[in-house]
Amino acid sequence: MPGPVDYAKIQITPDQDMAAWWNATKEKRFLLPQCAACGLKWWPPAPGCRRCTSLEQSWHQIKGVGEIHSYIVVSQPIAAHMATAVPYVLAIVELPDGTNDDGSKTRIHALLLDDEKDVAIGLPVALAWDDHPSQPYKLPRWRITAKTAPGMWKHPG
Numbered sequence: 001m002p003g004p005v006d007y008a009k010i011q012i013t014p015d016q017d018m019a020a021w022w023n024a025t026k027e028k029r030f031l032l033p034q035c036a037a038c039g040l041k042w043w044p045p046a047p048g049c050r051r052c053t054s055l056e057q058s059w060h061q062i063k064g065v066g067e068i069h070s071y072i073v074v075s076q077p078i079a080a081h082m083a084t085a086v087p088y089v090l091a092i093v094e095l096p097d098g099t100n101d102d103g104s105k106t107r108i109h110a111l112l113l114d115d116e117k118d119v120a121i122g123l124p125v126a127l128a129w130d131d132h133p134s135q136p137y138k139l140p141r142w143r144i145t146a147k148t149a150p151g152m153w154k155h156p157g
């Protein structure tokens with residue numbers, strides 16, 4: 001298991017684009033931006049749809065399950081609050097309920113609670129949440145929910 005993340009070293013100050021997202025985390029809800037004009041969902045939140053350029057967007061709440069599309073193991077922290085967590089796995093997770101009308105699936109970055117030895121591409125994951133020690137916001141973490149999956153691939157090392 002990765003070491004603890006020292007959230008006391010970060011202060012969350014949502015800007016206009018992220019305020020709704022961070023407020024939803026207080027209720028352990030993970031939102032994806034969704035274009036109000038064409039329906040595209042994307043991550044990370046940013047103003048403006050990359051498909052149709054509309055600036056009108058809403059939020060789509062995901063169920064909190066996904067599949068590991070890829071991952072890396074971070075052994076050299078680049079942020080002070082992650083120094084106690086190394087080594088940890090940062091995954092790209094594909095969200096089935098983030099599927100767009102063209103069949104593409106929205107992918108998000110996901111900080112896993114699992115060790116490198118337990119990670120493989122294709123495994124299912126579920127959303128969990130960490131508390132911030134002094135702010136009401138929650139921070140998303142993801143946990144592997146099965147040891148095998150059809151078509152899974154694990155680095156041979």
Ligand SMILES: [Zn+2]
Binds near residue numbers: 039053
């Ligand atoms: Zn759009």
